[in-house]
Structures are given as structure tokens and as C-alpha cells.
Amino acid sequence: MRTMCEQIHVMYTEEEVCERIRQLGAQISEDLNGEPVKLICILKGASFFACELAKRITSPVYMDFMYVSSYGNGTESSGQVKITKDLESSVEGENVLIAEDIIDSGNTLHFLSQEMKDRGAKSVRICTLLSKPDRRVVEVPVDYVGYVIPDKFVVGYGLDYAQKYRNLPYIGEIEFC
Secondary structure (H helix, E strand, O other): OOOOEEEEEEEEEHHHHHHHHHHHHHHHHHHOOOOEEEEEEEEEEHHHHHHHHOHHHHHHHEEEEEEEEEEOOOOOOOOOOEEOOOOOOOOOOOEEEEEEEEEEHHHHHHHHHHHHHHHHOEEEEEEEEEOOHHOOOOOOOOEEEEEOOOOEEEEHHHHEEEEEOOOOOOOOEEEEE
């Protein structure tokens, strides 16, 4: 019987991630010009990122949460987006900032962006910690990107493998041995 093991190689240190989030917060604050924003955190992965980002935005921030998936139980996007936990309050007339941990296929963010517009949001912006453009199936305009990464499997800072490694304070590439 083969034993499964994983090795993690640091891609971005905790200090690098924190500095990049500080920069994103400054840019978002400048763009908002003091207007309030509804920061929508996409659970579970974006929770670490969204909380750190919210602390660095100088405009008033109102947070809400959604659980959305296009993956089901697999590692490849099904293309079918499902909302399993919806927002608790309306986005009508609000500046919406969707915070995501990583954008792969683009299916989820394409769907969510349109959904927020359909719900009457004043504006919709997307901020992601990581972007994998090589995996894009649907083009989605991303306003703020922490890092563009190659098609590698990454964990840490909210990103997981089988619900493990979310709590790592850095972003690492996982290698299976």
C-alpha cells in the first residue's frame, strides 16, 4: 500500500503576502475615494485574505459572505456555479468588492460579477490574492491581483488541499511524493 505524502515549498512568505495586501488595500482605498464598500468574502478560502484586506481599506467597509462553488467534490471546475450560502443583505446601490483567494477557470467570478450587477450593485470590482491565467476558461475582468502564478497547486493563507494547510501563514506550492 502506497503512503501519500506532501511537501510544501514556500512561494510567497508571510511578510511578502502582508505587504502585497497592504498595497492592494491602498490602491482600493484610492479608487474608492472615501466611498463605502461592501466586501464580499467568498468562503472558505478567501476568509484569511478578506479579513486582512478589510483592515487595510480606509473607506468604510461592510462585510458579507458567500459560499459558492463550481468544483463540487473534484479538482476540476464543472462550469456549473452553485450558491450554497447567500448574502445576508442586499447589494442594491452598493459598491461591491468581491474578495477571492484564487481565480482559476474564471467560471465562479464571471457568474458572481454578473449576479451582483443583476442584484443592482452600483459598482462591482474583483480582488483576488492569486490568479492563474493559464487555467482561464472564461475571461473575467479582475481589478486587483495580488500575484499572478503559474498552473501550480498552492496552499496556505486560506488555500487548502483536502481541508488541510489553510492555516499556513505563507503561500506554498504543494508537491506530492
